[in-house]
Amino acid sequence: MSQESPDENRPKTIRGIDPDLYDRALALSRQTGKTVGQVINDALSNLLNALDSTADKVQEVGRAFVEGVQEGRGELTVISNVEEIEVTREELASLGRQVVFRSVKRLVLGEDVDRETFEKYVNSIVQVEELVVRNKSLPKLTVLQRCRFVKRITN
Structure with a gap:
C-alpha cells in the first residue's frame, strides 16, 4: 500500500480549461467508470509521453542531418x-x-x-x-x- 501525503488528495485547480474539453472528459469518465480526475491524468500522461517520444525522434533526425552535412563536407x-x-x-x-x-x-x-x-x-x-x-x-x-x-x- 502506498501512503499518500495530505497534499495528494487536495483538489487542484487548473484555470483556463476549455469547457468543451471538460465536457468530453466528463462524458468519457461516465462511460468508463473513472473519475474526471483519472481521465484527465490519463490524457495528460499520454500527451506528455507522446511529446517526450517526439522530442527524441526530432533529436535523432537532427543528428542524422548533421552527420549528412559532415559527410558531404568530407x-x-x-x-x-x-x-x-x-x-x-x-x-x-x-x-x-x-x-x-x-x-x-x-x-x-x-x-x-x-x-x-x-x-x-x-x-x-x-x-x-x-x-x-x-x-x-x-x-x-x-x-x-x-x-x-x-x-x-x-x-
Missing part, C-alpha cells in the same frame, strides 16, 4: 550496409577522420582499438545487430555513448 566517412566487418586501430587511424558505422550486421572492434582511438575516430555506430568489443579495457559505457539502435554488445 569530415566523416560512412561505412554502411555491410554484413560483417572487423576494424583495427591502424585502419581507423589511416582514414584520418571520424567514421560512422551504419547498418552493419556484425561490427567487431579489434583488440588494439583502445579508448583514445575509439573516441578520436568513431563518430557513431547506428543500426548494428551485434557489436563486439574485443579490447576489455575499452569501457562499454564509453562505446554506448556513440551507439544508437544497437541490439547486442559482446566481448
